[in-house]
Amino acid sequence: MGSLSVIWAIGRKDLLLEIRNKDVVVAIAGFALLVLVIFTFAIDLNQGNAKLVGPGVLWAGIAFAGVTGLNRAFALEVEGSTLEALMLAPISRDLIYLGKALGNFLFIAVAQIIVIPVFAVLFNLVVFRWEMLVISLLTTIGFSAVGTLFAAMSVRVRAREVMLPLMFLPVVTPLLMAAVESTSHMVHGRSWSDMAQWLQIAVAFDVAFVVISAFIFQHILED
Amino acid sequence: MVNQATQLAVKADAVVKNFGETAVLRGLYLDLPTGEVTVLLGTNGAGKSTFLRILAMLTEIDSGSISMHGVDVAQNGPIVRAMTGSVLHSPMLYADMTIRENLMFFADMYRLEGVDELIASTTAQVGIEPRIDDRVRTLSHGFQKRVALARALMHEPQLLLLDEPESGLDSDSVEQLDRIIENYKSMGRTVVMTTHIVEHAMEIADRAVVLNNGTVGLNKTNPSGNREEILAAYSSTGNDR
Numbered sequence: 001m002g003s004l005s006v007i008w009a010i011g012r013k014d015l016l017l018e019i020r021n022k023d024v025v026v027a028i029a030g031f032a033l034l035v036l037v038i039f040t041f042a043i044d045l046n047q048g049n050a051k052l053v054g055p056g057v058l059w060a061g062i063a064f065a066g067v068t069g070l071n072r073a074f075a076l077e078v079e080g081s082t083l084e085a086l087m088l089a090p091i092s093r094d095l096i097y098l099g100k101a102l103g104n105f106l107f108i109a110v111a112q113i114i115v116i117p118v119f120a121v122l123f124n125l126v127v128f129r130w131e132m133l134v135i136s137l138l139t140t141i142g143f144s145a146v147g148t149l150f151a152a153m154s155v156r157v158r159a160r161e162v163m164l165p166l167m168f169l170p171v172v173t174p175l176l177m178a179a180v181e182s183t184s185h186m187v188h189g190r191s192w193s194d195m196a197q198w199l200q201i202a203v204a205f206d207v208a209f210v211v212i213s214a215f216i217f218q219h220i221l222e223d
Numbered sequence: 224m225v226n227q228a229t230q231l232a233v234k235a236d237a238v239v240k241n242f243g244e245t246a247v248l249r250g251l252y253l254d255l256p257t258g259e260v261t262v263l264l265g266t267n268g269a270g271k272s273t274f275l276r277i278l279a280m281l282t283e284i285d286s287g288s289i290s291m292h293g294v295d296v297a298q299n300g301p302i303v304r305a306m307t308g309s310v311l312h313s314p315m316l317y318a319d320m321t322i323r324e325n326l327m328f329f330a331d332m333y334r335l336e337g338v339d340e341l342i343a344s345t346t347a348q349v350g351i352e353p354r355i356d357d358r359v360r361t362l363s364h365g366f367q368k369r370v371a372l373a374r375a376l377m378h379e380p381q382l383l384l385l386d387e388p389e390s391g392l393d394s395d396s397v398e399q400l401d402r403i404i405e406n407y408k409s410m411g412r413t414v415v416m417t418t419h420i421v422e423h424a425m426e427i428a429d430r431a432v433v434l435n436n437g438t439v440g441l442n443k444t445n446p447s448g449n450r451e452e453i454l455a456a457y458s459s460t461g462n463d464r
Contacts, residue, residue, distance in 0.1 A: 009332065013317070017317060017319055020319045080313070080316065081313035082315055088279055088304060088307075090300075090333060091301060091332055
């Protein structure tokens with residue numbers, strides 16, 4: 001069984017548990033939807049305003065909601081001591097990291113499948129485009145990469161609900177900016193080339209943080 | 224790289240482990256030959272569970288060295304973990320997955336082949352096959368421990384680590400555990416276990432090691448023949464039988 005199979009087995013296991021418990025996706029989607037609805041009431045959403053603030057509201061909502069879900073995803077492994085069971089297996093720690101990151105990627109992606117159509121309706125914006133798929137994919141990879149690392153770091157801390165957002169949100173700010181700016185270009189009907197520099201930032205962020213996080217993860221698991 | 228012919232299953236040299244300012248292991252030396260059942264005895268805080276966690280590679284040592292079958296633990300994590308099977312305090316199972324799903328998942332983690340046959344044989348060995356499709360959440364603690372034992376045995380490790388394995392087990396399950404340990408030993412494999420039930424330990428062990436204050440206070444083969452000496456050493460650590 002190759003490394004990819006091990007990563008997939010961990011991600012599939014997380015998905016199976018999520019299908020049974022519905023803890024994480026409901027938390028992410030529910031929180032993000034609440035943010036969208038609150039801003040719908042708080043802002044005068046004429047077409048100009050919607051294009052101006054909509055992308056920011058969407059990605060801030062997903063980022064804050066993502067923290068809630070990431071906290072839960074790792075807490076489940078620690079509550080049952082199953083993280084230690086994974087650590088007993090003869091696989092390198094970075095495969096555990098990548099498997100957990102895959103699971104978190106799937107949770108955030110599924111939550112976005114629920115949240116983005118609601119965003120489109122509430123803000124009356126056309127978002128079902130290839131550009132949105134690419135932006136969403138790149139942002140979710142980055143959120144999962146950073147979030148999985150920090151969730152693992154904060155999971156043994158007593159005040160983990162506070163620690164995770166304090167670590168996660170500042171680090172993902174460049175990615176968040178890239179997501180907001182590219183989405184803004186998209187809703188204004190601009191071309192790929194207009195959003196290229198932001199997408200490049202997102203790609204660079206993803207590559208850097210997947211590699212760095214996989215390396216650091218090995219060292220934070222030990223007692 | 225793994226030298227099965229090496230006579231020592233475990234060789235610990237000057238192992239030191241501190242948790243903050245608390246010294247748990249203070250330069251522990253211990254050689255455990257292959258094919259023996261060793262029981263670690265000692266008071267709470269003597270370092271038994273910490274030493275098992277170090278052997279399971281869940282806890283890193285601060286200084287010293289440990290090798291298993293001649294393989295340096297610090298340099299060969301995945302190889303050493305493939306050689307060991309562990310049942311620690313917690314069953315470490317996914318409560319919302321069935322026994323079968325848990326075992327299949329961990330078979331993937333150990334990259335095992337012929338998983339269905341392996342699961343069938345190990346679940347039969349520990350007597351859990353009637354409930355194989357039940358979720359772990361519905362099982363008693365004792366039953367969950369048996370599932371954990373099945374997981375530990377599935378990849379046929381050279382070294383079986385058991386941390387107070389009898390806790391939560393009924394008398395039938397303890398007898399079954401003894402048979403599994405005996406069977407394991409007969410295959411030339413090594414078992415290292417901790418326990419607080421000293422009398423029972425001396426019946427099944429080939430070697431008793433009494434840990435005292437983070438070092439080896441006594442290391443005796445043939446525990447049943449050295450009963451009084453072991454009990455005296457155990458009592459001197461602050462324990463009554």
